[in-house]
Amino acid sequence: MGGLGASDFSGGEATVARALRGLGFEVVRRGDDAEAAPGIRRNPPWAFDELLLALDLYLREGQLDDSDARVLELSEVLNELPIHTVRPDLERFRNPNGVALKLANFAALDPGYPGVGMTRGGRRDAEVWDLFSKRRAELAAITSRLRGGVISSDEAFPVTPEDDEDEVAEGRLLFRQHRSRERNRALVERKKSAARAVGRVACEVCGFDFEVTYGVLGHDFIECHHVRPLSDSGATMTKLADLVLLCANCHRMAHRGRPWPSLEDLRSLVRSAPGQSRPPAGRPQGKP
Ligand SMILES: [Zn+2]
Ligand SMILES: [Zn+2]
Numbered sequence: 001m002g003g004l005g006a007s008d009f010s011g012g013e014a015t016v017a018r019a020l021r022g023l024g025f026e027v028v029r030r031g032d033d034a035e036a037a038p039g040i041r042r043n044p045p046w047a048f049d050e051l052l053l054a055l056d057l058y059l060r061e062g063q064l065d066d067s068d069a070r071v072l073e074l075s076e077v078l079n080e081l082p083i084h085t086v087r088p089d090l091e092r093f094r095n096p097n098g099v100a101l102k103l104a105n106f107a108a109l110d111p112g113y114p115g116v117g118m119t120r121g122g123r124r125d126a127e128v129w130d131l132f133s134k135r136r137a138e139l140a141a142i143t144s145r146l147r148g149g150v151i152s153s154d155e156a157f158p159v160t161p162e163d164d165e166d167e168v169a170e171g172r173l174l175f176r177q178h179r180s181r182e183r184n185r186a187l188v189e190r191k192k193s194a195a196r197a198v199g200r201v202a203c204e205v206c207g208f209d210f211e212v213t214y215g216v217l218g219h220d221f222i223e224c225h226h227v228r229p230l231s232d233s234g235a236t237m238t239k240l241a242d243l244v245l246l247c248a249n250c251h252r253m254a255h256r257g258r259p260w261p262s263l264e265d266l267r268s269l270v271r272s273a274p275g276q277s278r279p280p281a282g283r284p285q286g287k288p
Pocket of ligand 1: 204205206207246247248251
């Protein structure tokens with residue numbers, strides 16, 4: 001069967017394109033401006049942070065229409081978040097209609113919602129619903145920090161993305177804040193000298209000691225991890241007890257998963273790994 005050329009279609013955009021779209025094809029008219037081909041100006045899908053804000057509104061207020069002041073407010077907040085730097089369809093980016101639709105998606109997932117015939121959203125909507133619909137206090141803590149970052153320049157979010165930031169339950173922006181806090185030089189130094197005072201500077205999960213493997217190059221090298229997500233610890237001062245020293249591998253693993261694995265989880269994973277070649281860590285800075 002040969003391909004179809006333009007001469008095979010005389011019905012024009014109105015009929016042919018609609019028929020093709022009905023068959024599941026994406027039809028984009030080459031050479032046209034973006035107005036004539038809305039398919040090429042699609043905005044990025046909702047990030048976790050954005051979904052959390054919408055879920056929070058839904059759980060507090062239920063379904064709302066696109067003229068509601070609370071929907072307009074959330075639309076503005078979403079437009080302020082430094083998550084999506086590319087917004088191909090700026091006019092419609094997280095507009096009130098999009099927000100109202102997202103609330104409808106959550107209503108469709110809500111077993112307690114009386115309505116029927118709603119449009120279900122994507123996989124991520126369901127994921128966010130499953131994670132947070134029963135953990136409202138935690139959700140409220142996260143969203144209040146997100147809104148705080150929009151309102152106050154003191155709490156403004158770093159704009160540089162972190163690796164794997166889309167894998168994090170509290171969303172990209174709080175994760176960026178968390179990571180920048182962990183890199184605080186003074187804090188890291190305090191934690192390292194506390195470790196040195198009672199033992200050595202090594203990974204508290206797997207025992208990896210950079211100096212043992214890399215010699216002088218690895219001397220004093222380690223990463224600092226804060227065990228409590230920002231949504232949990234809030235704006236309180238960081239306590240040394242909340243910090244652990246981790247090698248780069250264990251640190252990446254510590255931030256994977258929703259919610260994050262505990263240090264004990266990680267230790268038992270490392271201990272039971274079949275390919276485990278290093279001696280299990282125990283707690284290198286603990287007393288013998
Ligand atoms: Zn490690
Ligand atoms: Zn960390």
